[in-house]
Amino acid sequence: MARGQDEQGGGAGPVRTFLLGVLGLLLAACASGRETSERAATRALWREVPVSATVFTLPDRPGGDAAEQPPLRALTAFRKRYDNGWVHRVILANTTGVAKENRLLAHVHEAPAGFFESMGRGAETKPVPTIRPDSEWLDQGRRQEFPGMRVVTEVGTDANAYGPYNYTAVTNQVGETCLLAWQILDEDSPTLPRSIERFTVLFRFCHHTAGERALRDLFERVEYAFVRGVGGFGG
Amino acid sequence: MDLRGQLSLLGLHLCLALALAVPAATAQDSAADPPVNQGVRITPPPGESGEAFLDTQPARQKAITPADIAALRYYLRSGQREKYRAEVARLRRIDPTWTPPPDLGRPGPLVDERPLWELFSAGKYGELRSRIAVLKQRHPGWEPSRALRRQLDLAQERRRLVAASDNEQWRTVIAVAEANPELLACESVDMTWRTAEAYAETGRKNAAHDLYADILRDCADTDARLSTLLKADRHFSGSRLDSLVALERRREHSRREQAAFRKVLSQLQLSRLARAASGRGGIPAGELKRYQKEAQAEKSTAKANLIGWYYFNRKQHETARAWFRRSLDWRANAEAARGLAESYRRTGADDKAEALAWDWRGKSKALRRVHSNVARERLTGELGGLTPERLARYRKVAVEEKDAGLAGALGWQAYNARAYAAAAAWFERALSWKPDSGAAEGLALAYFQMGEQKKFRAVVDEWGPKYAAVRELGESVGATGPLGKAASTGNYGRCVRLARELRGGDGYDAGAALQSGWCLLALERPTEARFRFREAADMAGKGNKVLRTDAATGEAMALLSLEQPERAMAAIERAEVPDDMRRELKARALARQAFLAYERERYRLTLDLIARRAAIAPPDRGLSMLHGWTHYQLGNYFDANDIFKRLDRSLSTEDTRHALDAVREAMHGNTII
Numbered sequence A: 001m002a003r004g005q006d007e008q009g010g011g012a013g014p015v016r017t018f019l020l021g022v023l024g025l026l027l028a029a030c031a032s033g034r035e036t037s038e039r040a041a042t043r044a045l046w047r048e049v050p051v052s053a054t055v056f057t058l059p060d061r062p063g064g065d066a067a068e069q070p071p072l073r074a075l076t077a078f079r080k081r082y083d084n085g086w087v088h089r090v091i092l093a094n095t096t097g098v099a100k101e102n103r104l105l106a107h108v109h110e111a112p113a114g115f116f117e118s119m120g121r122g123a124e125t126k127p128v129p130t131i132r133p134d135s136e137w138l139d140q141g142r143r144q145e146f147p148g149m150r151v152v153t154e155v156g157t158d159a160n161a162y163g164p165y166n167y168t169a170v171t172n173q174v175g176e177t178c179l180l181a182w183q184i185l186d187e188d189s190p191t192l193p194r195s196i197e198r199f200t201v202l203f204r205f206c207h208h209t210a211g212e213r214a215l216r217d218l219f220e221r222v223e224y225a226f227v228r229g230v231g232g233f234g235g
Numbered sequence B: 001m002d003l004r005g006q007l008s009l010l011g012l013h014l015c016l017a018l019a020l021a022v023p024a025a026t027a028q029d030s031a032a033d034p035p036v037n038q039g040v041r042i043t044p045p046p047g048e049s050g051e052a053f054l055d056t057q058p059a060r061q062k063a064i065t066p067a068d069i070a071a072l073r074y075y076l077r078s079g080q081r082e083k084y085r086a087e088v089a090r091l092r093r094i095d096p097t098w099t100p101p102p103d104l105g106r107p108g109p110l111v112d113e114r115p116l117w118e119l120f121s122a123g124k125y126g127e128l129r130s131r132i133a134v135l136k137q138r139h140p141g142w143e144p145s146r147a148l149r150r151q152l153d154l155a156q157e158r159r160r161l162v163a164a165s166d167n168e169q170w171r172t173v174i175a176v177a178e179a180n181p182e183l184l185a186c187e188s189v190d191m192t193w194r195t196a197e198a199y200a201e202t203g204r205k206n207a208a209h210d211l212y213a214d215i216l217r218d219c220a221d222t223d224a225r226l227s228t229l230l231k232a233d234r235h236f237s238g239s240r241l242d243s244l245v246a247l248e249r250r251r252e253h254s255r256r257e258q259a260a261f262r263k264v265l266s267q268l269q270l271s272r273l274a275r276a277a278s279g280r281g282g283i284p285a286g287e288l289k290r291y292q293k294e295a296q297a298e299k300s301t302a303k304a305n306l307i308g309w310y311y312f313n314r315k316q317h318e319t320a321r322a323w324f325r326r327s328l329d330w331r332a333n334a335e336a337a338r339g340l341a342e343s344y345r346r347t348g349a350d351d352k353a354e355a356l357a358w359d360w361r362g363k364s365k366a367l368r369r370v371h372s373n374v375a376r377e378r379l380t381g382e383l384g385g386l387t388p389e390r391l392a393r394y395r396k397v398a399v400e401e402k403d404a405g406l407a408g409a410l411g412w413q414a415y416n417a418r419a420y421a422a423a424a425a426w427f428e429r430a431l432s433w434k435p436d437s438g439a440a441e442g443l444a445l446a447y448f449q450m451g452e453q454k455k456f457r458a459v460v461d462e463w464g465p466k467y468a469a470v471r472e473l474g475e476s477v478g479a480t481g482p483l484g485k486a487a488s489t490g491n492y493g494r495c496v497r498l499a500r501e502l503r504g505g506d507g508y509d510a511g512a513a514l515q516s517g518w519c520l521l522a523l524e525r526p527t528e529a530r531f532r533f534r535e536a537a538d539m540a541g542k543g544n545k546v547l548r549t550d551a552a553t554g555e556a557m558a559l560l561s562l563e564q565p566e567r568a569m570a571a572i573e574r575a576e577v578p579d580d581m582r583r584e585l586k587a588r589a590l591a592r593q594a595f596l597a598y599e600r601e602r603y604r605l606t607l608d609l610i611a612r613r614a615a616i617a618p619p620d621r622g623l624s625m626l627h628g629w630t631h632y633q634l635g636n637y638f639d640a641n642d643i644f645k646r647l648d649r650s651l652s653t654e655d656t657r658h659a660l661d662a663v664r665e666a667m668h669g670n671t672i673i
Helices: A002-007 A014-042 A115-123 A135-145 A212-220 B003-020 B066-077 B081-094 B114-121 B125-138 B146-166 B170-179 B186-201 B205-218 B222-233 B238-249 B255-277 B285-298 B301-312 B317-330 B334-346 B350-360 B365-379 B388-401 B404-416 B420-433 B437-450 B453-463 B468-477 B482-488 B492-502 B510-522 B526-540 B545-561 B565-574 B579-599 B603-614 B621-633 B637-650 B654-672
Strands: A047-049 A074-082 A085-092 A102-110 A150-160 A163-171 A177-185 A196-207
Touching: A074 B526, A135 A163, A135 A177, A150 A212, A163 A212, A177 A212, A196 A212, B066 B081, B114 B125, B114 B146, B125 B146, B146 B170, B146 B186, B170 B186, B186 B205, B186 B222, B205 B222, B205 B238, B222 B238, B222 B255, B238 B255, B255 B285, B255 B301, B285 B301, B301 B317, B301 B334, B317 B334, B334 B350, B334 B365, B350 B365, B365 B388, B365 B404, B388 B404, B388 B420, B404 B420, B404 B437, B420 B437, B437 B453, B437 B468, B453 B468, B453 B482, B468 B545, B482 B492, B482 B510, B492 B510, B510 B526, B510 B545, B526 B545, B545 B565, B545 B579, B565 B579, B579 B603, B579 B621, B603 B621, B621 B637, B621 B654, B637 B654
Parallel strands: none
Antiparallel strands: A047 A074, A074 A085, A085 A102, A102 A196, A150 A163, A163 A177, A177 A196
16 A cells, blocks of 8 residues: 555646655555554464465375375464564474474565655564574574484475575484475565565475475475465565 | 813903902902002903913812902803803802892992092092092993982082072072972071072062971971071061061970070061161061160160161161260260261261261271271361361371271372372372272372373373273373373374374274374474364263363463464363363463563553463563563563562573663663653
């Protein structure tokens, strides 16, 4: 709404233009303030939502060699509001005895809606967490997510329909394999809509029989719904 | 007879003489002490095989010997009529007056049965049967006498009847008696009593009455007849008992018998009163009055006590108390003390009952029980007045008397006071003295509360097969099978893997689902855990309250892990969880809600949630910090300062110091303004 007002500025006389501009700025400021208050009221709460209300669309059935690929079944999903976006979390079925939940996680950093909002960004008190992968982050993540498991792929790189992604794979004594894949899409990515400034996906999945390749295939078949206003975008 | 025949006969004589000329028995064997060699085996006459084995002439025989008779019996039994006749002729030549014995054709008497009868008289039936078997093998064709066989069979049937009667298998008793009427004889009157009892117990009162009447009519033994009246008294009353008494009255009695009969009649009267006193059957008012007069006149404590119980069982406790008191005044007796104590209990005078039972505890087991019952009710809170002195006394009594019930009550008292180690010790004692479901369940719960998973499992494994409550507890707290074992060793991954393998099979029940839920929760997989807890509750059905409660608790904890404190609160409210668990879960939910409210800048709500939590749980340092910061955010700097100061005094940390700095800065700034 605030950006909409911004975009309707041209085509009138200077005074009218000025008055409309002032009115527009006031409305934008009011709207922004109201939105901030609403966000404050709902943020920090994980809301359980249908999977369809998240950014993710899971593959209906395994592709490729079906015998190799385990199904990707969602158990439930959650959304959490932050001042500058959302975090979506889809909990996936886990057939292993490995600790922690299988999940898909999206950090959605929304682009500022307009001038005033972008001016006010510095005052954000609860921004969407920003993941900046490095070796320390990876080591810590592996220790937390896969304690005691053996690394089979330190860091690999591949690509899905949205661009390149990285991954690491581990296994344990009973032959269960886990994959941690991460993908960061930002302003350089051609697939990211203007409304989203940064989009980070984490895929953590363990399976009792499937190997690393099958798990990566699963991840590559997950779709992201980049449509503003659906799945929680835009408030 | 030709020469060959004569030689054969001669050979037979010699052979038999050699074979049978064994000392003492000659042709008889000693059943009690069988010879090592089988000396009585009858060897066929050699002549039969055509062997000329002897050509010497024997000395002339002067008398008929048992060997001759044995040979004769052999010919007769083996159907060698010619040889039998020849032998009879020969023996008559030795003794012209001799005639063959009339029982020559019957088996025996090769075996002396006297030792067998001795075994029978000694009741050594097993030994007797094995001895008979040995003899039958040794003497083909020999059978014990018909009398011995019958007596042996009867003895066995008698044993069967007694065993069936002892085990209250009344139909077997009747079947055995009806198949062996010889058992019901005056000589074995006990068999008749048992059979009559079996008839009475199976509702065939007429048949029972007839048997008692038979004894009274036919048996000469007065003691047996009088005992029969007392036996009949257990099953009959009124006119039917009177008719049996009449049978005895008709008999002539000696002076001694008359005295014994009078005593029995008196016992029958008391028995009638006792029956009425115990609530079985009534008694005419006139008769009761007569007993009361007699009791007063005779100062009979026995009658006074019966009258006391008569009123006690009709809930006339004041009258009962008066009779027991009277009885006790006449003579100190434990029965009256027990009646008085029980009457006190029924009229709410538990202190008096306890004091009386305590005074009499050394003289009556029943009064020890009264004391124990009062103590147990005090310990479980059903009665008030549990003072430290009483508690100490109960502990002493429980140990001294190895009172399992009291130990169990002490266990629950300690458990409710959250002294779980003490509770476990009492439950262990109770189980070692007299196992019961309550003590086993208490022990398992105490270990569970102490976090002693292995000990908890051990209790469930030991007592679960015997007590359903313990089994259900084991299922509710966790599967006792491989899942439970994996969990108890901390191998939650294995537990989850096993659950995956079990799911859909017979081995996957509500307990397994529940255990799987706890394992998933331990693996920080609360979403899946929540599904398993719900599944467990659905599978358990309404009957298994313990499991459902545990599943609801698990679901609430999973929701808390998922940062869904409001839904967790709702789950806690829905579930019938015990109060202490409800309080603990609520406290955790409220704390989580408070943190979330703070993050959402809902500071008034945060204070409200912290206050609500403080009402049900002790303070928590993290929450106290939050409390301070909430006041800070609301501008209540003095309140914030007080809280941070208190926390800093108890343990100064970087956080408390930083908080105090922030408050000071804010207060200083305000002062300037």
